[in-house]
Amino acid sequence: MSNQSLGEFEELVLLMVAALHDEAYGVSILENLEGKLSKKLNISAVHVALKRIEDKGFVKSRFGGITNDRGGRRKKFYVITALGKRMLDDQYALRTAIYQQIPKISFS
């Protein structure tokens, strides 16, 4: 992660893309994140994050088929790339490593 950075919200969106696997598109990511975080998010925030991590190469996208829902607009599905997965792994490893350095202090 020398030249690639990942903001907090971007990381959440990336995690959710990875978790939802083949079913990740704007609204599903939004709803799942809202459920996990238990707060309201705006769809535009999700889109901004998606476009950023796509530019960085962490996700790929493709259009779904035409349906009668959504005013006839196609969904755009996102899947995580190998680079994105490695990014997540690195982040996870980094956090765990630091977390384990925390001395055992009793807060009770």
Add this chain to the structure above:
Amino acid sequence: MKLPPPQRPLKFLRWFCREDYLEEVEGDLIEVFEKQAAVSLRQARRIFTWSVLRYFRPRFIKNFRPLYSTNVMSILRHNLLITLRSFSRHKSSFLINLTGLSTGLACVLLIYLWVNDELHVNQFHENKTRLYKVLENRVQADRIWTAESSSGPTADALAADMPEVEYAITTTHIDAHTMSVDERPFKAAGLYAGKDYFKIFTFHLLHGRKSDLLKEKNNIVLSESLARKLFNRADETVLGKIVEIDHARQYTISGIYEDQPHQATEKPDFVRSFEEFRADHPDWVSTWFSTGANTYVMLKEGVDVNAFNAKIATYVQKKTNGEVKHRTMFLKLYTEKYLYGRYENGVEAGGRITYVRLFSAIAIFILVIACINFMNLSTARAARRLKEIGIKKAIGARRNTLVWQHLGESMLLSLVSMLIAIGLVVLLLPYFNVTTEKQLTLPFNLVFVGRMLGVIVFTGLLAGSYPALYLSGFNPAAILKGKLTSATGELWVRQGLVVFQFTCSVVFIVAVIVVYRQTQYIQSRSLGYSKNNMIVFEREGKIVESENLESFLAALREVPGIMNASATSATLTGHVSGTSGVAWEGKDPNDRTEFENVTVAYDMLETLGFELSEGRSFSRDFPSDTARIIFNEAAIAFMGLKDPIGKVIKLWGEDMEIVGVAKNFHFESLHENVRPLFFRLSPENTSRIMARIEPGQEQATVQRLQQFYETYNPGFTFDFRFLDADYQGQYRAEQRVAVLSRYFAGLAILISCLGLFGLTAFTLERREKEIGIRKVLGSGELRIVLLLSRDITKMVLLAIVLALPLSYYLTNSWLSSFAFRVDLNAAYFILSGVVALAITWITVGLQALRAARLNPVQALKRE
């Protein structure tokens, strides 16, 4: 059922969002909306709108620049080529447009220069926002008279009493004196001024210290040009030198200033210290009861002048312990005095600004008339360019491209016209300067060039917008099929424009006739005395001493060619000195009406040729005539005296016996009614000599006079003027209007006729075949000419009908500024109408006649 999302935000989104993101964003937004709409529609709508706004950020906004750029240069080059071709193909209409527009623009330029100069008069003073002149409203029996003078002590008292005043000074009027260094005399005009004069008014000091300029009583400050005249140089070596005035007093030069710019109303050649004047006239300077001084005040920063005026309204009354109640003092911004200098009954009533506005309006009308020619000719010739437009539209030219093409054409024409106009102005400016008495130049600076570009664009738009919109609006299919018939609406517009042009022209013609008649009337009106062949010069040198006056006058009368001569205080061409010090039996004690006070020597009334309706003139046969007085009829009527001869009135408290009554004569401009006046005999108080010359040998007599004067009064130059020139001076503004209106009206008519000429030529061309057929079928030439000029005659008649009330109103309001004026005569209006019709018929008739005489075979064989 699914509810549609709000349309307006959606449209906005579709407008700005990048195409590759749009589908996803729109789809997700709609999905979110539909889900929320199931809960609350209002909230869903609100969230939808808010979300759309949140997409309005660089990442999601599309690139608005077109993907492929059209080659602007090549389009411009193409348009230019087409324009030049159309110019060279339709030479006559091109030339008509060019002549019309360039003369129109030349007028506009000249008027612009003049107006700009008028607006900048006195504006160069650095303290102009705080610089005021003290004016007084004086209550008279019949009106409030606003005078530009105040009492001698005003300035000092204001400076002492009012903390708002930064500086206050008194000056005298500018008058001419003989200046000499080493006995070489020069005439120069200057004034006495208080010590802060150079702090209030902006002068560009070349030499000397600003604080010391008028320090001593005998200090004098010279203008650069006067210094050059006297010393042939204007460097610091002149400082401290001595200059003699009227061969009597000597002054030390304490400074030299650059000549005031031509936009200054006051351009003294020299300035002397007011302290010297005070020492010479101690009584006059310290009394609040007489007036005549000019007082200037510079207020401190931020003082509200209205509040200050309220404070000084009763100032004169306070200073005289309530004795003088009729004078209300107020401050007038010095820079506004020039343009807004006229007062009627104490209320500001315009002034020169009227002429500034009048000429600005004329400039605009002339330009509009010239633009109308362009509009009419372009729309009339539209048929010629229909194919070009049709094809362009068919292969995909958008409407705005065509609009710009035609606007570009008119812009190019107005640019070329402007260049020609500038050339014309360069040629005409010297003559224009003589007429307007200005020193106008074409300033080629950024502001001027910017404004000229503005005028070019404005003219181009004005002239080109209608044809451009009209031509580009055709349906290409109709054009190419040849089905286009000219709409009646178009005809209406064209005729309306011609009517407008001719309305303006007729108004101009009426105005010229009325202004001409009024100026003629002013010249020829009997004034009650004869102003011709009268020569006027000041009493100077030896003649100033009263014991020499009689002998000088006697010697003067002996000069061959001189019919009579005497001395007076007034030239009778405008107000000089008035007094309210006349008292008679039954006078209202509060009345402060001023009588014009004319001091004369023996023979003055005879020299000028006044007629007496009763009594006699002053005469040497009656030794005590200095205690006698002659009134004019207006004064007698005002005082209400019956059998005035022999009655005694009081003048400044002394008894005066009335010996004569002069018939009313005009001693002010004809704007004013004849006011009360009296003559009194006091040769020592006269200031100028008047002499009547035998008609027919003016030049020889003037030469003899000059010799006589210079031997009698060595060291002084004989500086004279003719009384009728003074008289003319009163009407300079009117004469300028007369001359300029003649030129501008001529131009307006010329430009209108050019347009009409072009339009007729075009109509005749289109009706060539019709004329041919009519002739073949046996119509006579006269019938054809009548047929062709009928439409245009109707338009011009309509224009005349419209113009008459308008011109009546305008000329009537101009004439109302004269107390003595010509009556508006129906003949003026009829004449104007006939002139307009005659011009039209000549323009149209000649062409129609030519068309009618054409052999019909020539018109019909071409197909």
